[in-house]
Amino acid sequence: MRRLFLYAACLTVTGWMTMTGVDAKPEIGKPAPDFAVTDSTGQTRKLSDFKGKTVVLEWTNHDCPYVVKHYGAGNMQALQKEAGKQGVVWLSVISSAKGEQGFVSGSQAEALTKDRGASPTAVLLDEDGKMGRAYDARTTPHMFVIDKNGNLAYMGGIDDKATTSSSDIAGAQNYVQAALKNVSAGQKVENAVTRPYGCSIKYKS
Numbered sequence: 001m002r003r004l005f006l007y008a009a010c011l012t013v014t015g016w017m018t019m020t021g022v023d024a025k026p027e028i029g030k031p032a033p034d035f036a037v038t039d040s041t042g043q044t045r046k047l048s049d050f051k052g053k054t055v056v057l058e059w060t061n062h063d064c065p066y067v068v069k070h071y072g073a074g075n076m077q078a079l080q081k082e083a084g085k086q087g088v089v090w091l092s093v094i095s096s097a098k099g100e101q102g103f104v105s106g107s108q109a110e111a112l113t114k115d116r117g118a119s120p121t122a123v124l125l126d127e128d129g130k131m132g133r134a135y136d137a138r139t140t141p142h143m144f145v146i147d148k149n150g151n152l153a154y155m156g157g158i159d160d161k162a163t164t165s166s167s168d169i170a171g172a173q174n175y176v177q178a179a180l181k182n183v184s185a186g187q188k189v190e191n192a193v194t195r196p197y198g199c200s201i202k203y204k205s
Contacts (some may be wrong), residue, residue: 023115026155032146033134039122040109045091052148054183055089056176058120058202059132061102061140064114065164066198072117073166077159079176080119086184090122095132095174096144097204103127103182106194139198145179145189151183152181155192 014067026033032055034047047055058076060067070076080090094109096102104112109123126132135144145154159172175194182189 026134026144026152027157028152028189030045031150032144032152033131035124035131035134037124037126038106039124040106040113041122042106042143043122045122045124047150048145049090049158049168051150053087053089054148054180055091055146055181056057057135057137057144058090058092059140059142059197060092060094061096061139061202062104064140064199066090067085067140067167069164070158070169071118073169074117075166075169076141077116077118079158082177083180084121086180086187088180089121091123091124093131093137094117095126095129095137098127098131100202100204101199102202117150124134127204129201132175132201132203137198138203140201141198142196142201143176145176147183154184154189154192155196156191157196157198160194162195163199 012130032047036044036046039045051160094102094104102159106125109125113120113123126130143154143158143159154175156175158176159169159174161168163170175191178191179189188191
C-alpha cells in the first residue's frame with residue numbers, strides 16, 4: 001500500500017512539473033520562453049517587448065575559441081549587420097556566472113561590442129543563468145531564431161563546421177542565415193534543429 005502511495009505521489013509531482021513548465025524544454029513551433037534580463041546599459045529587456053519582430057538569440061563568451069573564430073573573422077558581425085538591415089532584433093546573451101570564464105560587467109560588455117565592431121540590438125547579462133537554462137542553452141555560440149509570432153523557429157549551431165578554424169567559415173552551411181531567410185519568407189525552417197557546438201556555458205553552480 002505504501003509503495004502504491006509513493007508511486008502515485010511521484011506521478012503527481014511529475015504531472016505538476018510538466019504543467020508548470022519547471023522541466024519544460026524549448027520546442028520548435030511553440031512559444032519561446034519569455035525573459036526579463038538586464039542589458040549592458042542597465043535596461044531591462046523582455047522578449048515580449050519585441051512582439052511582431054523576428055528575434056535572434058546568440059549565446060556568447062568572448063574567451064571561448066569557437067566564439068573567437070566567428071568574431072575574429074568578422075562572421076558574427078556580418079550576420080548581425082545583415083539581420084539588422086532586415087529589422088531583426090539581435091540579442092547577444094552572456095550567461096557566464098561571476099568569477100567564471102566569459103563573465104563581464106556592463107561596461108566591459110559595451111567595450112567588447114565596440115572593439116569587435118559588433119552590432120547587436122543589446123547584450124543581455126544573464127549572470128544567474130535563468131534565461132540560459134530556460135532555453136536549454138548549452139554552448140557558446142548557441143543560436144536561436146524566434147519568429148514574429150513569438151514562436152521558436154530555429155535552435156542549434158551557427159553552422160555545420162564544428163571547428164575553431166576561421167578558414168572553415170567560407171565553406172560552411174550557415175544555419176542561422178538560412179533560418180532567417182525562411183522566416184522572412186514565411187516558410188518553415190528546413191533545418192530547424194541542429195547540433196550546437198562550442199564551449200560549455202559557465203553557469204552559476
